[in-house]
Amino acid sequence: MLGRVNHIALAVPDLGRAVEQYRSMLGASVTEPEALPEHGVRVVFVTLSNTKVELLEPLGADSPISAFLAKNPAGGMHHICYEVDDILSARDSLVAAGGRVLGDGNPKTGAHGKPVLFLHPKDFFGTLIELEQV
Amino acid sequence: MLGRVNHIALAVPDLGRAVEQYRSMLGASVTEPEALPEHGVRVVFVTLSNTKVELLEPLGADSPISAFLAKNPAGGMHHICYEVDDILSARDSLVAAGGRVLGDGNPKTGAHGKPVLFLHPKDFFGTLIELEQV
Numbered sequence: 001m002l003g004r005v006n007h008i009a010l011a012v013p014d015l016g017r018a019v020e021q022y023r024s025m026l027g028a029s030v031t032e033p034e035a036l037p038e039h040g041v042r043v044v045f046v047t048l049s050n051t052k053v054e055l056l057e058p059l060g061a062d063s064p065i066s067a068f069l070a071k072n073p074a075g076g077m078h079h080i081c082y083e084v085d086d087i088l089s090a091r092d093s094l095v096a097a098g099g100r101v102l103g104d105g106n107p108k109t110g111a112h113g114k115p116v117l118f119l120h121p122k123d124f125f126g127t128l129i130e131l132e133q134v
Numbered sequence: 135m136l137g138r139v140n141h142i143a144l145a146v147p148d149l150g151r152a153v154e155q156y157r158s159m160l161g162a163s164v165t166e167p168e169a170l171p172e173h174g175v176r177v178v179f180v181t182l183s184n185t186k187v188e189l190l191e192p193l194g195a196d197s198p199i200s201a202f203l204a205k206n207p208a209g210g211m212h213h214i215c216y217e218v219d220d221i222l223s224a225r226d227s228l229v230a231a232g233g234r235v236l237g238d239g240n241p242k243t244g245a246h247g248k249p250v251l252f253l254h255p256k257d258f259f260g261t262l263i264e265l266e267q268v
Binding site for chain 1: 135136137138139142144145146147151152155156158159160161162163180182183184185187189206208209210211212214216227228231232233253255256257258259260261263
């Protein structure tokens, strides 16, 4: 059921400073910041050869990462996104095995314009998992 | 400087239960548990097509992940490991840019038998980064 790791998302309090650190200290290749107001975040991607790391900064008052940053003011690792071929089938087999999907249980359109779901971190030992249909 | 994401490491309080959840809820392909007493952990790998997720459980009294689990009893995302071609050159350019390496600053032999270093999470917005020379 699980395909590639699409991205690993890290929440940061200051995207500009984070980009500067990744570039200067790690020589990382980082994309230009992009505002995604419908998701309440500004993002950049650190481009690696096999996957990408998404750096997320809150955008607007109701950002979904504001609560995380209130608990972790320095920032931290926020979620892992796995690709799946068929998100409804993935959801149904997860739910049949006792797993929980966040929200109303239906896929939303994610940051890449594709259907996504988030899984309850309590089912995966404190790790928030995003599934993205590719 | 940064190559592939070698793995994403997640600390869990109970490796057996974690393996069961990843298999039953996500249909994940998970390796058999391996004890690494010299690193104070038992590990399995969730095998993805482009990288792997390492699930870590403490082993012994001085496990390096015990403090993390004391703060995060349910478990959580622990670190990201990036591959580098030359770990000494990576370290030197990081330090020249003001970055900090954990421990005595010299590479240790990591879980895969290769030289590794850990970078100070305060330099990377709360994310612990491992560099592994491949």
